[in-house]
Amino acid sequence: MKLLSPAQTRALDQATSEVQGSTSLELMERAATAVFDWLLTELQPAYTTPIHLFCGPGNNGGDGLALARLLHGAGYAVHVWLLPADRHSADFAANHHQLPREINCQELDAARLPDLPADAVVVDALFGAGLNRPLTGLAAAVVAHLNTADALIVAVDIPSGLLADAAQEPDNPVVRAQYTVSFELPKLAFLLPQNAGFVGEWYVLPIGLAAEVIHKTPVDNYFVDAAFMQGRLPARTRFSHKGTFGHALLLTGSRGKLGAAVLASKACLRGGVGLLTVQVPAVGYDVLQISVPEAMTLTDSATDFVTELPDLKPYAAVGIGPGLGQENATCEALRQLLKTARVPLVLDADALNLLGANRELLALLPPDSLLTPHPKEFERLTGEPARDDYHRLEQLRTFARRHSCYCVLKGAYTALATPEGTTYFNSTGNPGMATGGSGDVLTGLLLALRADKRLSTLDAALLGLYAHGRAGDLAARETGEAGLVAGDLVRFIGPALRELTALPRRL
Numbered sequence: 001m002k003l004l005s006p007a008q009t010r011a012l013d014q015a016t017s018e019v020q021g022s023t024s025l026e027l028m029e030r031a032a033t034a035v036f037d038w039l040l041t042e043l044q045p046a047y048t049t050p051i052h053l054f055c056g057p058g059n060n061g062g063d064g065l066a067l068a069r070l071l072h073g074a075g076y077a078v079h080v081w082l083l084p085a086d087r088h089s090a091d092f093a094a095n096h097h098q099l100p101r102e103i104n105c106q107e108l109d110a111a112r113l114p115d116l117p118a119d120a121v122v123v124d125a126l127f128g129a130g131l132n133r134p135l136t137g138l139a140a141a142v143v144a145h146l147n148t149a150d151a152l153i154v155a156v157d158i159p160s161g162l163l164a165d166a167a168q169e170p171d172n173p174v175v176r177a178q179y180t181v182s183f184e185l186p187k188l189a190f191l192l193p194q195n196a197g198f199v200g201e202w203y204v205l206p207i208g209l210a211a212e213v214i215h216k217t218p219v220d221n222y223f224v225d226a227a228f229m230q231g232r233l234p235a236r237t238r239f240s241h242k243g244t245f246g247h248a249l250l251l252t253g254s255r256g257k258l259g260a261a262v263l264a265s266k267a268c269l270r271g272g273v274g275l276l277t278v279q280v281p282a283v284g285y286d287v288l289q290i291s292v293p294e295a296m297t298l299t300d301s302a303t304d305f306v307t308e309l310p311d312l313k314p315y316a317a318v319g320i321g322p323g324l325g326q327e328n329a330t331c332e333a334l335r336q337l338l339k340t341a342r343v344p345l346v347l348d349a350d351a352l353n354l355l356g357a358n359r360e361l362l363a364l365l366p367p368d369s370l371l372t373p374h375p376k377e378f379e380r381l382t383g384e385p386a387r388d389d390y391h392r393l394e395q396l397r398t399f400a401r402r403h404s405c406y407c408v409l410k411g412a413y414t415a416l417a418t419p420e421g422t423t424y425f426n427s428t429g430n431p432g433m434a435t436g437g438s439g440d441v442l443t444g445l446l447l448a449l450r451a452d453k454r455l456s457t458l459d460a461a462l463l464g465l466y467a468h469g470r471a472g473d474l475a476a477r478e479t480g481e482a483g484l485v486a487g488d489l490v491r492f493i494g495p496a497l498r499e500l501t502a503l504p505r506r507l
């Protein structure tokens with residue numbers, strides 16, 4: 001799915017009306033009906049549940065008024081609160097006109113803001129995508145009032161006061177919703193940790209906006225969902241052999257961190273690599289041979305950490321980082337790798353920390369390298385703390401462009417920035433994956449996919465991120481989130497990849 005800017009969303013609304021020969025008022029009715037259906041299905045309010053709709057002067061308020069009419073028509077107890085304004089949008093006015101007289105509808109007054117009991121549902125339809133400045137005065141007072149209430153808050157399109165795709169001052173008034181119900185496409189704001197307390201759990205409801213217009217709209221940001229990924233992994237042909245899927249080399253492990261080596265190795269094998277060779281310090285030889293018999297093991301001349309590079313000729317891709325440690329000799333091996341590698345590289349964990357501590361090495365990164373930092377590792381890479389999540393995304397884009405690499409920023413909606421300036425946000429995964437070793441599993445899986453010559457760098461990265469999160473979702477069904485450990489992810493890589501495999505062509 002594409003992530004559109006507010007200006008593009010407005011243009012899409014207009015183009016939809018033109019292409020479909022419908023009016024914007026009809027579009028508003030579709031939007032309100034979608035929220036109505038969602039409310040009844042997901043929240044299942046009792047007929048006695050008080051539903052308070054707070055409506056602003058624009059089309060977001062118009063959505064709220066149309067929703068109030070639909071809820072009232074279905075027999076629910078609604079109360080409409082209007083934010084006084086000099087000007088109203090035409091579709092607001094049309095829906096205001098259509099509001100049945102029996103509905104209790106009042107203007108908001110700062111001196112007498114309504115009581116909102118804990119069992120009430122509040123619908124926040126004050127401001128949506130049209131927000132162009134921080135809320136002040138009565139609007140700000142209403143937001144503060146909603147935020148102190150115990151009622152359940154459902155934001156229409158976006159919590160009022162929040163910008164759809166840009167940073168704002170931390171103390172700007174913004175509604176803290178439990179649910180946000182948006183239309184057709186998600187908004188960038190929903191994907192950033194700093195907004196989680198405002199957005200709550202979010203839903204995107206299809207309202208039939210023109211698919212052909214969305215298709216033609218150029219964007220920098222994508223939300224990677226199942227439809228986007230379906231069939232991206234080519235099926236294996238009958239006569240495939242080990243060579244088809246590549247021979248990967250993984251440089252990993254140090255004393256006390258061989259678990260990372262084992263997890264990454266297992267993930268690489270489950271990711272479908274043809275052959276895997278793992279270079280570990282001597283202390284890791286028995287561990288690897290016994291835990292991962294499918295992998296070949298090379299031992300370093302050093303006992304406790306990796307210091308050497310084997311001859312790189314046999315390998316289709318090289319991964320480095322999990323459990324590696326940051327010894328000087330390891331850094332030299334990394335430098336050697338960056339200088340000599342002519343095949344795809346996947347760099348993670350301590351390999352990134354070494355890059356951060358020796359930033360001159362960044363100039364040696366071969367083009368199309370894949371880096372997988374979490375936010376702290378990313379900060380070490382750039383050496384500049386991010387002001388907020390938007391700034392960090394900007395840094396990510398700049399980094400990927402400047403170093404011609406594919407850079408991942410791991411988290412709840414892991415972002416992948418490409419050298420061309422596009423950012424992809426992964427949709428799979430769950431908080432159960434916030435457990436030691438999850439990242440090592442990702443590195444192994446990505447290494448397997450980079451060794452597969454059938455895949456572009458972008459497809460390998462997207463498949464790896466999506467399948468890793470999906471493996472987490474499948475695992476959590478069995479273990480629950482708290483009980484999930486990184487080894488469980490390994491078990492579900494196969495099923496996750498199977499879901500993404502292209503079906504044979506049929507007539």
Ligand SMILES: NC(=O)C1=CN([C@@H]2O[C@H](COP(=O)(O)OP(=O)(O)OC[C@H]3O[C@@H](n4cnc5c(N)ncnc54)[C@H](OP(=O)(O)O)[C@@H]3O)[C@@H](O)[C@H]2O)[C@@H](O)CC1
Pocket residue numbers: 009013027028031056057058059060061062063089126127128129130131132133134135136139156157158183184209
């Ligand atoms: N996406 C879709 O497909 C569909 C979208 N639909 C709905 O339309 C919504 C967007 O509606 P919208 O453009 O009328 O803007 P909205 O957010 O109601 O603001 C209204 C006006 O408020 C003003 N204003 C701005 N900031 C302010 C502030 N801080 N304090 C005070 N005033 C402020 C500003 O006017 P100004 O004062 O600048 O002239 C602005 O124009 C969208 O979120 C969704 O709910 C559906 O109906 C159909 C399908």
Ligand SMILES: Nc1ncnc2c1ncn2[C@@H]1O[C@H](COP(=O)(O)OP(=O)(O)O)[C@@H](O)[C@H]1O
Pocket residue numbers: 374410411412413414428429430431432433434435436437438439440441442468469
């Ligand atoms: N709340 C979450 N939702 C989805 N994925 C998550 C969440 N928390 C962590 N993850 C995923 O788990 C992995 C953790 O990686 P990392 O921080 O490197 O862990 P480690 O260093 O312990 O291996 C990342 O791929 C990240 O995207």
Ligand SMILES: [K+]
Pocket residue numbers: 060124125126127128155156157158159160
């Ligand atoms: K809103």
